Amino acid sequence: MKPENAIEVKDVTKKFKVYLDKGSQLKERLLFHERNRYEERWVLKGISFEVKKGEAIGLIGHNGCGKSTTLKLLTRIIYPDAGSIEMRGRVSSLIELGAGFHPDMSGRENIYTNAAIFGLTKKEIDARMDDIIAFSELEEFLDNPVRTYSSGMYMRLAFSVAINVDADILLIDEILAVGDTNFQAKCFNKLREIKAQGTTIVIVSHSLGQIEQICERSIWIHDGQIRAEGSPRDVHPEYLSFMGEKRQEIAEKEKERQEEKEQKKHHEEAEEKKVSPEELEKTKQDGRWGNGHARIQSVKLYAENGQEQNVFATGSLVMVKVAYELKETVKDAVFGIGVFRSDGVQCYGTNTRIDQLEEFNLTKSGTMCLSLDHVNLLPGEYWLDIAIESEVGIPVDYYRQAAKVEFYSQIGDVGIARIDHKWKLPE
């Protein structure tokens, strides 16, 4: 194992036996031989990756691709059929939160038993007790039996224990959906804090946004193999467009079925509406993908006085005009914008769905205007990503680095964006 690594996974394969009808008793095993028939299903077909100490990685992929199995292998609940997994340090997992909770025991007692399951001694638990209680925000309920807790409280307690274990490696499976928004934000901050302390983190999630916020690297697992690996900014668009195409296929199949139905009903010929694969390929260029039903023609920036320009003073108004050409009607269109600093840090992002604009259909070519009132970005170069999506998030045209913009300022403040502020001097 290399000294800088926390996790090394080498050529790991895993198969599951899927019993058609399983008998575990002697009688059944002997008498009903056919009951022991099973199918072998290869969930992982040779996966290798390394995670450095202090690094955070995200595992993405569609349902059943093997990413949760990978995580289970890392937790050592199950073992690989071939290949090796090596890990250095104490492992804590936020996978099955609250497994081992005893409903009749009080919250406090459960903290002890639950923390003990992570391999903590009584002394270590006592040392962490205050942190755990404070983080869970359950002070008043701590001496009530856990069965009286709401499911949210239950998860909060479990999360607080698991995250305060001080593990060297933290494994997380789709759990940042704990409690209300406030608690979620708190969990998120805690994760960042833990990461800053040098903990290695592996996250499995369908929420790409969460991964982008925490992880430096994404691994895309597809049908038991690693399909792509790299920075989330590179891997996620690829993954999204793949998923988009897949959804498109499904949507088209659905459409065909619907049309067939209608055909039968009305004995009419329905119009074939399909994007040819060549057309799809055509629109899929570097930093740009989508189904091509609409295409962004130009992205221009204007100052308050209506003059087109690309350099602005920090704090000024920026008007973005997106001209698009329509090839086919786009239902329930969503326009989105992302602002990235030249080193790839996302400064801002929003879309018409987030801003809760009414849904609208694109029926002909036109221009979309967006006025950014006070752009407080500090001096430097920034890129704008512009995207059009349709209905269920199928990318129509995702245009990365559609426009470049530069900001300047006389003030020497530092960071990403200026926060409006006032000082009040001591009297």
Place this chain on the structure above:
Amino acid sequence: MNNKKKRKRESIMKNLKELYDYRQMIFSLVKKDLRGRYKGSALGFLWTFLNPLLQLVVYSIVFSTIFRNNIEKFYLYLFIGLLPWMFFSSSLTVGSVSVISSKDMVKKIYFPREVLPIAYVTSSFVNMLLCFLVVFIVMIIGGIDPNSTFHWTALLYLPIVMIVEYVLALGFAMLASALTVYFRDLEHILGIITMAWMYATPILYDVSMIQNILVEKGMGNLMHLYMLNPMTPIIVAYHQILYYGQAPDMSTLLSAVVLGLFFLILGYLVFRKLQRGFAEEL
């Protein structure tokens, strides 16, 4: 090849260290088990003492009035052998389901699985220690014949014998709990085995009685087979210490230690091997 062996040894060392790190979990499981054992029953913890006492009464009546024997203070002899036996048999039968009954945890989270049989055997062991308090009370009330050869110093050997029995019981519990995951019938089969096993162990009679019978019938060499029962030297040692007040024979003690270690290592290795598949099998 050598490398593989080294790796295996390393992984065992790591596992043992990890087990030590998980002592709090073992401790809390033991506490939970002891507290939960009689929870909700009217007599509560008293059952710990009542259960062996009532068994003792039954066996005493049967074996001192119906089937006569010539052991003095038979009830004491019986009690001294019965308590360690009950500890061992429950380690084997109830211990065999220790992994299955924690199936929810095993399937969902990681911890060294050895914790489960260790915790169960330990809680049974604590239970036995508490019951021995009753034995001591009975011994003090019953009094010791002042002319007898009873030496209280023999009691110094008692902890050693208890630890050896613990080691043996743990070995069997690991073996049984790991195998039961793959083969559920074992739980019931073990119930029958322990019943027969009890009669093959000198609890209700003395070893010399078996020897006499076998020699009479000209099957003296069957005695070796009888002595292979790993519980025999342990129960003999208990009797020597607590009933006769003598230091146990070194040969008896040695064979108990060897058998105990053998079964612990066997149970541990089998458990290590089989535990990899627990989560999938359950």
